[in-house]
Amino acid sequence: KNEVEQSPQNLTAQEGEFITINCSYSVGISALHWLQQHPGGGIVSLFMLSSGKKKHGRLIATINIQEKHSSLHITASHPRDSAVYICAVRYNSGNTPLVFGKGTRLSVIA
Amino acid sequence: EAQVTQNPRYLITVTGKKLTVTCSQNMNHEYMSWYRQDPGLGLRQIYYSMNVEVTDKGDVPEGYKVSRKEKRNFPLILESPSPNQTSLYFCASSLSLGIANTGELFFGEGSRLTVL
Helix, strand or coil: CCCEEEECCEEEEECCCCEEEEEEECCCEEEEEEEEECCCCCEEEEEEECCEEEEECCEEEEEECCCCEEEEEECCCCHHHCEEEEEEEEECCCCCCCEECCCEEEEEEC | CCCEEEECCEEEECCCCCEEEEEEECCCCCEEEEEEEECCCEEEEEEEEEECCEEEECCCCCCCEECCCCCCECCEEECCCCHHHCEEEEEEEECCCCCHHHCCCEECCCEEEEEC
């Protein structure tokens, strides 16, 4: 079964630190999503990408298709960035459009 | 405002009592999906729909039914709920999964269901 692996599972950082969260997948994909879930439960989409790099404010997402790997970077982290970050991929094959990682729980301490 | 609306947000029910969780989107999205989220297991897909009258099973469809009679609505039906269906449920929609620029996912706020 195609899976999505995220690392680390948990991450604690000091305010201002540069943060990297990783996502690896197993076979060819057509798209990869990064999602954010704050305490309290709501989920918002941060990025959807199929190649290269995207930037939104202090967030940067990159994907390396050859290495089957994506990273989410947060620059100048802030306590409000504390959340669970979830990677999801759409594989080219299989009958389930999206496969989710189990998430990375980030805590940013002031 | 573009949104995905789920109801109810919270529900406590008893084993065997049929219930429906509604999901509605106002963005004319083709793709809609239901997920459940459990501690340590992450999000798991229950059912999804690529368009009206087109539905398919996800990873954990047992005990659930769905229908897609209109583009905007995608209700999740638990015919005979059991305690192992206690979970946090999310509905999501997307214009299309196949095109990189239109595949952004929009999630509802979640429905916390407890089955006693």
